[in-house]
Amino acid sequence: MVMRTARIGLRTSARERRRCFGLLVAAGDVWACALDMNRWRRQRGLPPIVGYQALCRELSAAGPGTFGELDTVGARSVLRRSSDAWFATAKRRKNGDGSARYPRRKRRLMPVRYYHGTFTLDGQRLLLPAGRGNPPLWVRLDRPVPYEAGQVRSITLVAEAGALFVDVTAEVPITAYPPERQPDPHRVAGVDLGVIHPFAVAGPDGEGLVLSGRAIRAETHLHLRDTKHRQRAMARRAPEPGRVGSRRWRKHRARQRNVEARHRRRVRRAQHEAAKTVVDWAVARRIGTLTVGDPRGVLALKAGRRHNRRIQHVPGGDHAPSSRTAPARCRTVPA
Template sequence: MVLRTARVGLRLTRGQRNRCFGLLRAAGDVWACILEINSWRRRRGEPPVAGYQQLCRLLTESGPGTFAELDTAGARSVLRRYSDAWFCAAARRKAGHTDVRFPRRRRALMPIRWYHGTFALDGRRLRLPTAAGCPPLWVRLDRLAPYPCETIRSVTLLFDAGRLWIDITAELPVATYPAGQQPDPDRIAGVDLGIIHPYAVSTLDGAGLLVSGRAIRAEHRMHLADTKNRRKAVAGRAPKPGQRGSRRWRKTRRRARLVEARHRRRIRQAQHEAATSVIDWAVKQRVGTLSVGDPRGVLGLPAGRRHNLRLRQWQIGRSLAILHDKAALAGIRVHLVDERGTSSTCPNCRTRITKPAGRTMRCRTCLFAGHRDLAAAFTIATRTPGGVITTPAGMPAGVVTHRRAGRHLPGAGRSRRDPRRPAAPGSVGRLRPAPPPSVGSRSSIPPGMDEDPQHTTGKPGER
């Protein structure tokens, strides 16, 4: 069994919206009370109250009606959040991370979680628990719950990007397959993470998958340009230091927050699409183990202002978490291995070669030529989780499948690698003219089929 969470919007009347905000503010009051109590104890030299049971006893002593319509189950979810945050910070400080701080920041609105048995879900109508003596609070979801009602274990009310949301968490069984079609744990595939190609996957028999992320990269670039232009346009509306902002200025900031939230949702959806492509391909190939190269060691290396920005936009941790989550639901194991040197090592003769500037790796020793990311993924596949490196005969030629991530992004077409980019002079509409084929290039891929979701090539070195 695995836990999955989906975010669903709400359709509320003004009265329902005010009551939901009242619950979130009451949860923020619970959080502030815990911080105030521990602040008093810290000034008196007494140990803090951080255990969940201790906090629950203090909540019981406060009596009913202390936190408006917030019920006991919702208040205890805030106590659980504080206790987990405190003990996590204590463990990290004990491990030597002295820069980690204990939770001491107040929050006006706190998410509230209710577990199974405290809420009721009837189609698109959801009843949120309230304190004794308060009228029931029924809200309406803007779409049906994506999980069966019997699998839902908790719902969470939260405020994000100017909207109220419900996070629905369900416990789902691992996927089952017919006899002879289930993933084989002994069949291993290597996964190389990147920016241009979020996932490059290769098996030991030469089958490969390339997921293009150029649309995601272009969305990051154009969003940054739009943000800079927006700030220049509204610079004249900014209030002077010490002067209260006007309603127009508040509307401008609210609009900026909505645009930022929309950008994050687009990127998140594209990342899920890319990970789904990898898992679907692995299921068809009966791959039972994914060896993923962990590139997080390069994040702390200074590489210049522009490249550091690309690394921050890469979101490696989220990509790993999404891939691991979808693989667990499909019954596929994921292992992290060291990827050092995989992009500059020949998969045939294991010779250290100069890192190529383009997408093609060429070895002068064995005359191997192939896609750099696929070659790195093949090398990662030969590294077992224990760190033992096997030496196969070499990287065989296999079928390479191409997929795209972010086809929902504005302007993403079949023949354009970067959406929202101005068309080149002399091109028809917004499509760029295809370059003429050259010797040694990807001439076997017909124009307009670059990285097409249904396009495959028979030679791994041609992509």
């Protein structure tokens, strides 16, 4: 069994939209309370409260209704994220990573996750739990869920550029192939991750596959040029530090956030389609193992954050620093 996540938009009325954003704002309040509580304890010389169970006890002491319509399940999902972030940072610092920092930044909107059994999914209608004394919150999805109802394990309510989405995570079985198409684990293909072209694959029979990244590069260049022109036109309307901008400036900022979110969605979708093409190509040739090379040293180059971010994330695995001059480290991933 493997876990898969699909992002689906929400079609909400004005009232439903206000209630959904109220849940996200309340989740941000829970995150801020956890940070402030540990800051006060640190100032008084007390140990921080970072364990999930200890944080849940503090939440129970706060009482129902403290965070509006957010129920205990949604608040605990935020506390789980806070605890995981703290212990992940502690592990990195223990391993000698001096750049690791504990969570200190507050957020206005925080994703809220509901696990199996706490929500109701009826076709394209979703019932999100609300706090005690509040009416049920039914929302409508803009497309059907691509998984069966019994496979869904969690629902995460998120906001991106002013739009509401739910991340549906499901547990699906691994695809079974007939005997004549069953991938052979002894047939190995090498995958090279590129900066411009996302994947270059070399098969065992001398065949190869190169996925062009020119479309992603063109989208990035057009987005950058459009952003520069928009900022140049609105530069004289920018407010001074500490002041609220004009209505036209706020509209410009909202439009900029929408364009940025659209650009990220396009790039993510192109990368997903490229990875799917590689897997389909390997399955069609009965390749059972993909060996991903990670040349050491490339991520250490001072080429910019965006340049390094293109190759530091590998679908289905971790990443490590690399160099084209040093021998490559390989990772084996089942096709």
